[in-house]
Amino acid sequence: MIKNIDACRVIEENRGDALVVTTMGSGNPRFGWPTVTHNEGLDVPVGGAMGKASSFALGLALSQPDRKVIILDGDGSLVMNLGTFTTISDKAPPNLYHFVFENGVYAVTGGQPIPGEGKLSFKDMALGAGYAGAYDFDNLEDLVSSLGSIFREKGPVLVNLRIMPEIENIPMHLRERAHRTTKVASQEMRRILGV
């Protein structure tokens, strides 16, 4: 299994000037993307519409076809919105790379298993829906050696990562909060993109 922060670090090292959408665990301010990013202005955390980070990323990919768009999705988020596979596949943005941080649980709410845990395959779902490619990694070494060539592929590409669960059982009001909201990040990205 891969640690959340190690996955984020490897992706960050390969991101270039890609736009990155995070949600839930991938966007955790203690062990997620905010701790490794070197280009915060091109990142948007999407937490306010549960399950919809991949849909937001699709819109971003369609609007910025000359940039890569990377979505760091959660498995719990994705099962809330499985139709995203067919919606994304229909428009087939070649610049979209859909990572899934699959830890099998709702880590944010205390570690309850997600429906279908242990039975489902996001890789098969993506290919079945018509994605251009799909991968499944359960160790960091294979991810490190493959990521460069994956980002040279034409998307949409799904990259499923078997992530070690890091469960939060602290009351919500005591948790460290992300310092950028979706609203602030959206406005900042619009300014940087010059739109």
Next chain:
Amino acid sequence: MEQANPEAVLHPQAIIEELKKNKFTHVVWLPDSETNFMYQQLMEEPSLDLVPVSREGETMAIAAGLWVGGKRPVALIQNTGIFESGDSIRGLGLDVDQPLVMLVGYRGWDRHGISRDSAGKFIEHVLHAWGIDYYLVETDDDASRISLAVEEAERTAKPVAVLMGTEYGA
């Protein structure tokens, strides 16, 4: 080919002209029972890119992504889809101050009688609850209210709805 509704007083071209006038770039939508004629003409309009969704909740999130990336999307869904989209409207459209215009098929609307369709009974109450202003379009002459909705959305930086109260004709 389906027959045009002989009683229709709202034609897709009137809507499309408004979309073009307001420089929309994308129509994010899920078809409903009233919009087939709209679809055919939308497909033929080169200035508009259609983004079909699998379920309406995706509409608002895709529109938010398009907007952040610099495009001008409009959502086109039925009122039942607004109910399904609730959390997305709240967590994205409203919370990020997106000037989103939503064209909403007003299923259950009947100016001349009593509708027992709960979709028609609830939609205005739901929009009121969210503080979302809305306009009603029933004829070609009403279509210019879409421009009013655009102006209001941009001025307030909030979503605005346009309730489409009539079936489209060819």
